[in-house]
Amino acid sequence: MNEIQIMLEDTVNRLFGDRLGWDQLTAIEEQGFPTALWAETVEQGINKVLADENAGGMGVGWADAYPVLRACGRHAVPLPVAEAIIAEWLARQAGASLPDGVPGLLPGTIAASALGASTLKLDGTRTPWGRNADFLVGVADTGAGPELIIASSQGLHVAAEDNIGRDPRDTLSGNAAILGRHALPLPADCIHWLGALARSAQIAGAGAAALDLALKYGAERSQFGKPLSGFQAIQHYLADLAGVVASVDAICMAACVGLDTRGMAVEGRNARFEIAAAKCRASEAVEKLTRLSHQVHGAIGFTYEYGLHFLTRRLWAWRAEFGGAGEWGEYLGRVAVEVGGDGIWPTITA
C-alpha cells in the first residue's frame, strides 16, 4: 500500500475501531441511525475521499479509496459510507456538487420515463438508508445520454425495512423534487457496477475481521488440554479462511486499479471484467468465510452476545446486494463465450 492508502486506512480504523464495539453496534441496532458518528465521519472527510478537491474532497482514485471501503467492512460500519463515496465520485465525474447530509443512493438505472419536468418518480426503489436520506442521488438513462440526478428526499413514502445485517434498506415511492440534473460521462448502469465493487471491498474487510476473531478465539479457547488452534483440523480451517480472504482482497484491488486506469465503458476490455470477477468471487467466498469462522467459534459464535454476527450477517446480506455470484458469473460466462476459448487468456491478461 502507498502512503495515502495507509493514512486513509488508519483514519478509518481509528474512527470506527474505538466507536463500534459490541455496545455501540447493539445500541445502533436498537436505536437507529448514529447521527453523532455520521457527523464525525463527515468531519474527517471519509465520505468525500473520492470527491473533487475543490469540493472539499481528497480527489484520489479507487485504488486509494479501496482501503477505506475495506475498513468499513472490517468494522461492520452501520452507515452509508460506501454509498456516499460512490455518490461523491459520480458528482465529481459530472462536475456537480452534492448537498450536505446523508445521501440516499438509488441503485439500478433510472428510466427516462421516470423523469418528469421537475420530479423524479420513484416506484418502490429499495434504497440503502432511505429513511435517513437528506437527498437522493441516482443515474438516469435519458435517451440523450446518462445524467446524474440529484433529488429531494422530502414527501416520499418510505416502507422501512432492514437487511439481515440490520442496516436500513428502505423502499421509496412517490414523486421526488429534482434538485439538479448533470450530464454524466459514465454508462447509465454505473451505480450497479460501483455498488458491486464497494460491496466486494466490504466483504474483503468483514472476512478479514471474521478471520481475526477466529484466530483470537482459537488461541484463547482450550479443549482436551490445548488451545483450539493447536488442532490440525482448526489450523486448516484458519489457513483456508486466510487464503479466501486474501483472494477476495486481491481481485478487489485489481478491480480498483482497473477502474482508475481503464474506466468502465460498456464496450471493450475495461474494468467491468475485474469488477464482475471481484463480486462473483466475493459473493461466492461468503459461504466459506461465514461457515468456517462460525465453525472455529463453536456455539459461542452463534450467540448475540459474542458479536461475530455483526460481521457474518452483513456478509450474508452483501453477498446478494448489487448482484450475487450467479449474476456476475453469468456476465463473465457471456464474456467467455463471446471471446471464445482462444480469447479468454488474452482477455484475462489484457
Added chain:
Amino acid sequence: MTSVADKLRFEPTALPASLETLRAEVRAFLKEALVDVPVVTRSHSWEAYDAEFSAKLGAKGWLGMTLPKAYGGHGRSALERYVVVEECLVAGAPTAFHWVADRQSGPLVVRYGTEEQKQTIVPAITAGKACFAIGMSEPNSGSDLASLRTRAERTPSGWKVNGTKIWTSNAHRANYMIALFRTDPDPNKKHAGLSQFIIDLSKTKGITPRPIQNLAGGRNFNEVAFVDAELPPDALLGTEGQGWRQVTEELAFERSGPERYLSCFFLLRKLIDVVKDKASPATLARLGSQVAWAATLRTMSLSIAAKLNAGQDPALEASVVKDLGCQFEQNLPGLAQELCELEPTLAGHGSEYQQVLGSLIQVAPSFSLRGGTPEIMRGIIAKGLGVR
C-alpha cells in the same frame, strides 16, 4: 490496529509495455511451433516431454532467462521469465524436458554451484539441452521429506550412494539429477544431516530407474535405485549439511509459479468452445465463476512474481496460491463433465474436447500431490498466521 490479513496482500502488478511486446512474440512463436502437436499432448503441457521443442525455446533465448550472462544466461528479469512461462502453459507447449532445469535447477546451480559446475551445466540449461530430475521423495519419505534415508558416504575417491528415490519424473531420460541425500546418519541431525548432490546420470554407474506407470498409463515418473553408486567429490552441491536449507529455497521456486493454477487451463479453453452455443444462464454462471477464479489467481500469481523480482521471499503467499490454485485446477474436469455431459475419452477417440477431458480428469488427482500437498501448504500457512 492490525489485521492478520495485512500479512497477505497481493498488490496488483502492472507489467511494463516491453513485456507485452515479449508476450506477443512468444504467442506468435508458440502458435507456429505447436501446429502439429496433438491436442492431448498439449493438454499435459509441463508434463509433456519434447526435447526438440525445448531446444527451440532455448534458441529463442527463453530458457534460463534470469541467469547471469557469464554462464550463458540472459540476465533478464523474473517478470520477463514469468511471461514466457505463463504463455507456454496456456498454449499447451510441451515443456517437460526443460521444466525443472529452467525453474529450479538452473537458479540452484548458479547460487550454490562451484565455478566448474556453473560453466559446465548452466549453458546446457539455457540452450534447452539439459533435462533435470528432482531426487527428493523416497518410498518411506513423502510429505515428511526430512525423514529420508538414502545415504551418501564419503570415500577416498568421492561419495558412495545407497538407497531409493521415488516419484522421480523423467529420471529414465534426464541428463542430470539434483538429489537430497543423508550425509550424516546421526539421528539427532534430522535436518542438519542432509546435503544436495548434482549427478550426471550418463556418467554414473549403480543408478537404476524403474518407470512407474501412472493410473492413466503414462510413464513419466520412476523409482530410482542407488546401489553403491559412485559420485566424484565435486558432485556435492553447495555445503555439506546445508541440504535442508538449500532444498527449502528450491521448493520456493517449485511452488511459486503459474503452473500451480494453470494445469487445466487448456481444458477451460476447450470447454468454453463446447458450451458456446447451447449454454443456459446457469451454465454461463458456473463457467463465469471459473473465469473469475482464473482472473483472481492470475493477479495473485503475478503479484508473487513481482515480489520475487524485487528480491523478496513470498513463501507464504506462494503456499496460498498453490493451495487455492490446486482447488481451481482440480475442480475443472469434474465441472466440465457436469456442464456438457460428454463422456471423457481415450486419446484417438471422441472429439478433441473429450480427449482433453479424458486425459486431464485422470491426472487431476496428482495436482494435489505433487510439489507439496494442500495439507502441507495449509500447515505452512497456519505457521505464517502464527497458530502453529
